[in-house]
Amino acid sequence: MPTLAHQQIHPHPHNKSAFAKHVILLLSTMMAGVLQASSATDQHYPIDVQSCDRIVTFDHAPKATVSNDVNLTEMMLALKLQDSMVGFTGVSGWKTLDPTLRNGIGELPELSPKYPSKEVLLGADADFYFAGWNYGMRVGGGVTPDTLDPLGIKVYELTESCIHIMDKPKVSMNDLYNDLLNLGRIFNVESRANTLVTGYKKELADFQAHLTPLPSPTKVFVYDSGEEQPFTSGRYGMPTALIEAAGGKNITDDVKKSWTQIGWESVIDRAPDVIIIVNYGDVTAQQKINFLRSNPAFSDIPAVKNNQFTVLEYVEATPGPRNIEAIKHLAKAFRAAL
Known part of the structure; x- marks a missing residue:
């Protein structure tokens, strides 16, 4: 059946005046709608958004x-902002592009496999860069809010990453919620962002309400990578928030870093009950587990002795839309370790 837009209207010769009035009324209504939408947009801007210390x-x-990065890109997708994007960076240089993300971004190109240069962003005619410290920007590097501002490229920084340049409270799920709500304001999709965050909060609260309490918090170590020294997540890294929401305690909660290297002696001394393996890159999760199992120095660690390993994908362990599912996964693993 043809739609109304495709039907031809043939006014009766004796009713041309009525038809003209109908057309004028229709055009007036359409124009009013356009002006109303334009007025709503005009009223929204300009806006000020807090980004780290700016x-x-x-x-x-x-x-x-x-x-930049798979988790920040998924935040954009969760808010249905694909049409406002010209590309993404920093995924394939370290990890495989997740099939779900690949489908979500459609034809959007990866502009750089690792951190982009200013030239890459300029070449894409970018006007906005959603990144973070050590998520596409380095302190003192060539791509920062200060270096991009003169080029007309505004930057919003991932809240979790702000610890690299300023003091901030301990990481929590509010870091994720804050970013989503701020993106909602930046792109004038506040209702969409509020609905998303409210849904996440309710889903988590409902899950925790039915969660079997643990006798005491499960002691957890996050193993990202490294054999000489392990790269792990401290007090300000998202895994700490995920672990606590699931009923555990990060053994490096006292390390005032987000992601950092520590010594193996600390891991051995703190005797974690569960080890989270962050899966990405060339070294597989199973290879990381094999390394921990094969080293005699680790044989008395309860998690190693009892084979209590659980895997989180990189995109689950970093701030993003998959954090709630990650908490559910960890809660199950912690209770299985009893």
């Missing part, structure tokens, strides 16, 4: 966004 002013919604 206030960033937006006069309009970004139209050419580049996001």
